[in-house]
Amino acid sequence: MASRLEFGESVWAELGRPVGARRLESSPRSRVWRVGLAGGSAVVKQVVEGPDADERYAREVTALRLAARVDPPVVPAVLGTDPGERVLVLEDLEHLRPPGDWVVAYAGGLARLHAATGPGDAGVLPRWAGPTRGDVASFLALAESLSVPVAREVPGELDALVARLGSLPGDALLHGDPCPGNDLHTAAGVRFIDFEQASLGSGLVELAYLRIGFPTCWCVTEASAPLLGRAEAEYRSVWRAETGSELEGDAVDACVGWLLRGDALVERAFRGSADHLARVPDEDWTWGTATARQRLVHRLGVVGRAASGRPGLGAVSRLSLDLRARMRELWPGVRPLPSRRPEG
Secondary structure, three states, X not given: OOOOOOOOHHHHHXXXXXXXXXXXXXOOOEEEEEEEXXXXXEEEEEEOOOOOHHHHHHHHXXXXXXXXXXOOOOOXXXXXXXXXXXXXXXXXXXXXXXXXXXXXXXXXXXXXXXXXXXXXXXXXXXXXXXXXXXXXXXXXXXXXXXOOOOOOOHHHHHHHHHHHHHOOOOOEEXXXXXXXXXXXXXXXXXXXXXXXXXXXXXXXXXXXXXXXXXXXXXXXXXXXXXXXXXXXXXXHXXXXXXXXXXXXXXXXXXXXXXXXXHHHHOOHHHOOOOOHHHHOOOOOOEEOOEEHHHHHXXXXXXXXXXXXXOOOOHHHHHHHHHHHHHHHHXXXXXXXXXXXXXXX
């Protein structure tokens, strides 16, 4: 990699010409380098071409600036920007090996991030978008294709759920993809990166990641029940400390919503391209640390247990458990999700 980056001239005029550029691993939607500047090292991110590249860049810059309100920090400092080239220059942070109970610090950091915004920030980012009735139809079609009976109450329960999620209140700063790998465990605490999908909404939809299995993420893990309880309690405790209010509600509806989304079985480049739930009866595929069937079996179990006895979700709970049992019968080799995240 050349030691000069031939873009972002307006940034370098302010920060000084970077040296020793070294390409880092990133998604196909961006290019990332570590560079040397007069004041030390920095990270340069360029959002690459695509139909939504300008929007993704704008979301990231906006989210980072909103999150910069939080002290101690939960994001790297923004050192410079070049909107014309979609370039960000960020503070370089040392990521340490996360401890075995990393989800607890992660949950606390996520609560602090979410608390960065409030009602006065309405409109600065798009609202979070939940599942649709099309997702409901795909989920019910999956049950039919696997010969699992659907009780007559289920469609109504799911339609009502979609409506509830669509009107879920909240003005939290949502990361959009708060995955292992987008959390940096530093000596000063957890910091989050990669905000291209940031939005505003209820923090419950991302608190649900811990229980449902990181639905937008290549790296999926399943925390033990005691560890999960600690992490969720930490989120609520930090939220209370940051906002002075109790977190209202729980993440059960959000967990059901993530179950319905077939797009949460594939990486972002393939979302919106097919009905991915419809693929499950005929094929399995690996994305990151788990296969599609592993992810789906886990989510069905979570929803089946969490929604049991809940008003308006009883039939969905029973269907989820029946679907899970059917999948385990058809594919007995489907393994539980890994309990540990990869090192690094």
